[in-house]
Amino acid sequence: MSGIFEGNEFADNPEPRALCVLVLDSSGSMQGAPIAELNAGLRRFRDDLAANPLAAKRVEPAVVTFGGGVRVAQMPTVVENFTPPALQASGNTPMGQAIQTALALIKARKEEYRANGVSYYRPWLFLFSDGEPNDEWQAAAEQLAQEEAAKGVIVFAVGVDGANFDVLRQVARKNTPVRLKDVGHFAEMFRWLSNSLQQVSSSRVGDQLRLEPPKDWGVIDT
Numbered sequence: 001m002s003g004i005f006e007g008n009e010f011a012d013n014p015e016p017r018a019l020c021v022l023v024l025d026s027s028g029s030m031q032g033a034p035i036a037e038l039n040a041g042l043r044r045f046r047d048d049l050a051a052n053p054l055a056a057k058r059v060e061p062a063v064v065t066f067g068g069g070v071r072v073a074q075m076p077t078v079v080e081n082f083t084p085p086a087l088q089a090s091g092n093t094p095m096g097q098a099i100q101t102a103l104a105l106i107k108a109r110k111e112e113y114r115a116n117g118v119s120y121y122r123p124w125l126f127l128f129s130d131g132e133p134n135d136e137w138q139a140a141a142e143q144l145a146q147e148e149a150a151k152g153v154i155v156f157a158v159g160v161d162g163a164n165f166d167v168l169r170q171v172a173r174k175n176t177p178v179r180l181k182d183v184g185h186f187a188e189m190f191r192w193l194s195n196s197l198q199q200v201s202s203s204r205v206g207d208q209l210r211l212e213p214p215k216d217w218g219v220i221d222t
Contacts, residue, residue, distance in 0.1 A: 010116040015057045018201045019076055019109055019123040021102045025130050026067030030089035034183045041186035042084035048194035049079040056080045058201040062105060066098035067091045076109050095129060096137030099144055106153060119205045126193060127157045127171060132164040141170045148174060158189060158218065178218035188217030
């Protein structure tokens, strides 16, 4: 994936970068209200971050979808250049391939940061699923766990009722997966995410932060 980023973007904006790759389930089971709420949540996510001048220059969202196939719906870019993609629901649930695609995207982007002398926070991989993967996801989960253990990425996973939480616990091993109360809480989920990324982007690179737990939008199974 090298050579796909604009060469002058870091000269125009040398701020440290907080990369967050959203890995979103867009399979057929998301049709109707769920995909509409997910799209609305993405727009709210963008607006919340854009309202913070520092976060708008430092946070870099990217979107990888998995539904019938895997697609990079949005390459990493700072919030002020981020246009939320309009997601459509279809097909099966190739979660493993989506995780591998996200990891490759993160690796390529970190290489760009280093090549341009730009510091960066530990990237986030934020995965949402409403079902069960139907591809070989185990190797991808292990690769993700190794990358997280090496402090190369921070992993969060959220599922709704119907998602396979045994799988999600293999995907997100350090941060316990969150169960979304229902699809009507996408706005609150994305508000938590934008608030957390604003907190990260206003800190110093390398700082350890204590994030707010999910409150109104999700629960952690124990």
